Amino acid sequence: MPQRSPLDLPEGDPFGPHNLPYGVFTTPHAPHLRKIGVRYGNHVLDAGAAAAAAASPHAEQLGADTLNPLMAAGRPVWQAVRAEVLGWLTDPAHRSIIEPLMHPLPTVALHLPFEVADYADFYASEHHATNAGRIFRPDGEALSPNWKHMPIGYHGRAGTLLVSGTPIVRPQGQHLPPADTSAPPHASSPTPVFGPSLRLDFEAEVAFVVGAPSTVNTPVGLSGFHDHVFGVCLLNDWSARDIQAWEYRPLGPFLGKSFATSLAAWVTPLEALTAARTSPPARDVPLLPYLDDSAAEPGGLDLRLEVALNGHTVSRPPFSAMYWTAAQQLAHLTVNGASLRTGDVFASGTVSGPRPDELGCLLELTWGGRQPLRLPDSTRTFLEDGDEVTITAWAPGPQGVRIGLGEVTGQVVPATP
Ligand SMILES: O=C(O)/C=C/C(=O)CC(=O)CC(=O)O
Ligand SMILES: [Ca+2]
Numbered sequence: 053m054p055q056r057s058p059l060d061l062p063e064g065d066p067f068g069p070h071n072l073p074y075g076v077f078t079t080p081h082a083p084h085l086r087k088i089g090v091r092y093g094n095h096v097l098d099a100g101a102a103a104a105a106a107a108s109p110h111a112e113q114l115g116a117d118t119l120n121p122l123m124a125a126g127r128p129v130w131q132a133v134r135a136e137v138l139g140w141l142t143d144p145a146h147r148s149i150i151e152p153l154m155h156p157l158p159t160v161a162l163h164l165p166f167e168v169a170d171y172a173d174f175y176a177s178e179h180h181a182t183n184a185g186r187i188f189r190p191d192g193e194a195l196s197p198n199w200k201h202m203p204i205g206y207h208g209r210a211g212t213l214l215v216s217g218t219p220i221v222r223p224q225g226q227h228l229p230p231a232d233t234s235a236p237p238h239a240s241s242p243t244p245v246f247g248p249s250l251r252l253d254f255e256a257e258v259a260f261v262v263g264a265p266s267t268v269n270t271p272v273g274l275s276g277f278h279d280h281v282f283g284v285c286l287l288n289d290w291s292a293r294d295i296q297a298w299e300y301r302p303l304g305p306f307l308g309k310s311f312a313t314s315l316a317a318w319v320t321p322l323e324a325l326t327a328a329r330t331s332p333p334a335r336d337v338p339l340l341p342y343l344d345d346s347a348a349e350p351g352g353l354d355l356r357l358e359v360a361l362n363g364h365t366v367s368r369p370p371f372s373a374m375y376w377t378a379a380q381q382l383a384h385l386t387v388n389g390a391s392l393r394t395g396d397v398f399a400s401g402t403v404s405g406p407r408p409d410e411l412g413c414l415l416e417l418t419w420g421g422r423q424p425l426r427l428p429d430s431t432r433t434f435l436e437d438g439d440e441v442t443i444t445a446w447a448p449g450p451q452g453v454r455i456g457l458g459e460v461t462g463q464v465v466p467a468t469p
């Protein structure tokens with residue numbers, strides 16, 4: 053049977069013509085030459101070479117070794133480049149030039165697709181925030197009084213965003229001895245120990261990647277979302293729960309989350325998710341005008357996440373259940389005058405739904421380690437060395453097609469001695 057062309061995809065391929073995510077890859081022949089690629093099925097188009105061959109007006113942006121120049125160019129350029137790439141991949145007139153520029157996915161190495169500028173992480177799932185509150189603060193209110201009035205978040209560590217597939221070294225740090233960690237730190241002077249985290253967790257999240265920058269003292273507002281946000285990536289906010297529980301009062305997450313955050317290698321353009329737009333849950337309190345999206349286009353996204361631990365599905369978190377939308381997060385992030393830079397990443401926070409099989413981290417799935425999770429061949433409270441966590445997702449696309457999001461995966465390796 054003749055080999056099928058990489059340009060002839062099976063009907064309904066989740067990485068078909070409606071998707072076209074961007075990444076950065078190298079081939080074994082030139083391991084230091086980073087190129088922009090567009091995923092199509094199980095192949096990667098060398099977009100820089102295609103742009104040069106087509107004498108594209110965007111050859112400079114597509115010929116770069118990161119997505120930053122394309123991301124910085126703004127929405128009209130994003131739309132023009134997307135239309136051009138679609139033409140290269142689907143118009144038979146380009147076939148003989150494009151076919152040799154398609155690399156099988158398993159033959160390339162994928163890299164962090166853009167230079168990360170600043171990184172913030174939100175806390176936008178009411179289900180996650182309520183559960184985390186009950187587990188970490190059993191004697192207090194589950195949701196803090198500000199939670200329904202603004203998207204709560206913290207600034208994280210941009211330099212430790214790692215591309216999917218990078219091994220995750222178990223972090224070391226201060227924490228209370230195991231017997232004490234299920235309870236909040238007691239007033240009666242607890243004594244910490246130093247060593248590898250014994251409560252390493254994942255957090256299934258969706259990250260939004262800023263393309264066009266903004267000016268200091270100029271809030272972006274809800275309506276600026278589509279002009280500033282280039283695309284979406286799956287993200288795993290690895291979390292050391294014992295370090296976190298001991299350190300976080302009163303300032304919030306610090307070393308318990310800054311050691312590693314995994315980002316998918318593929319950025320799905322926002323435009324590919326148009327059919328997935330959906331209304332967020334009903335709001336329980338009136339919102340201040342800069343966050344009030346009641347008259348705006350639906351700001352939620354119907355992304356269906358799946359988390360696998362060592363190949364076994366442990367959860368299916370629904371992104372449509374998130375209380376705060378990404379547009380509200382961006383409006384909040386800039387309302388004080390803070391500016392955006394190309395490459396800023398803001399993550400949604402752990403995606404958890406209302407059901408027990410929709411929770412986005414082990415903290416919730418095992419209720420603070422008290423109810424071990426059953427796997428076919430073992431049980432888990434928190435992650436063990438050698439464990440591999442893979443987050444995948446899809447979204448409804450046009451005409452019933454699925455839009456696949458690039459996976460984010462990572463394996464835990466033992467703490468550095
Ligand atoms: O409730 C807390 O103290 C902390 C919860 C988190 O783990 C913070 C976080 O990373 C936010 C999130 O992923 O939703
Ligand atoms: Ca998080």
Ligand SMILES: [Mg+2]
Nearest residue numbers: 289309312313
């Ligand atoms: Mg992290």
